[in-house]
Amino acid sequence: MRENDPNLNSSRRDFLRGSSVAAASAVLSQSAQAGMEEIAAAEALAQQEPAVAAGTVKVSLQVNGKPMTTEIEPRSTLLDVLRHRLDVTGPKRVCDRASCGACTVIVDGKSVYSCTTLAIAAQGKEIRTLESFDTGPNSVPHAFHQNDGLMCGYCTPGFVTACQALLEKNPNPTLEEVRKGLDGNICRCGTYVGVVKAALEAAKAIKV
């Protein structure tokens, strides 16, 4: 579950389920005409004089306990600023549209998709990426390693971060709660069995 919108309490998948039904019915009712209009509008936009949205602002972000300052465009996402400007490359950019979870970071204790969070909106908040997590025997990264909760490893930072956020809120999750807590992440290697095992073992280990 991601909490980019603090008012949104349902899980991301529930939300997508609802919105995809709406989108499907819109497609059915409006036929190809809507598609053609959309293309015409995009073409009209392309014919206009180039709009330069460029222009930078200075931002200060608190990342992994360190203040970091850089110049960005207001539209830059937190993910792109972390990766491109601040060399914090733990969170990965994959779908760039809040679907896969590889970009997950913790902002003020909540796991969020950094690809759909504006960097300017993250000022004054505590941003944590998995590089700051403990890697010792009683840690989430260790549990993922020991339970082989990864293969190529590209989704892993997102899973580890979502798991860390989950366990900080709920140190004794049930299997169902683990699944719910990690349902905003996708692994294309199919390491889910190891991931869930790692999450449950990490919960046990952290208590020790």
Added chain:
Amino acid sequence: MAANSWPEKTRIINTRYPRLDGLAKASGRAKYPSDERPEGTLFGVVLYSLHAHAKIKSLDSSAAEKMPGVKAIEVIAGPGKTVRYHGDDIAVIVAETEEQARDASQAIKIEYEHLPHAATETQAMAENAPKIVNGGNVRKGRAQTTGNPDDGLQKADAVVEGTYFAPVITHVCLEPHGLTARWTTKTISRHGQVHSPSWQRPMNWPSQMNCP
């Protein structure tokens, strides 16, 4: 990161051994090619076709070239070329930041001549289908036959007929394909995402990169 070392015993078949790079990956420390930012890295954006089948009548990138941060524009499908699907490549725009490259891609002016399109396999294989691919939309199959199926079907107690389709299958790995290279006057070091080191042989490289 102690686990990131060669095992003491090299006989490891039938023993459990944690992945050598597992902790590095699970702690965000493993550097993938997409995590490398050599000094002066530029960002590219591809401009894609809005149309399923169209001829490019004209393409004007002059305004885009003058935009802030833009370093180069490579036109893939210029005037006279045909785009054959929604999302076909038209041009690559390279700039100092991704945002600048994206703006410049929107500033390229294109006039299309719309052509009849085929958006599904059935449409592309239909008798009077628009010619999307030079040489025909349907390629010769590569069927392989072992034994005598006709004979077998004739002798069979029951015969079930059906039409079966196989979609294009791709593993959709999350990591983007690519590699990052650092080039000095004497050496090229590169950080690729392939799993087979033989692909990384530097002897193949200068020719691939079209450099002396």
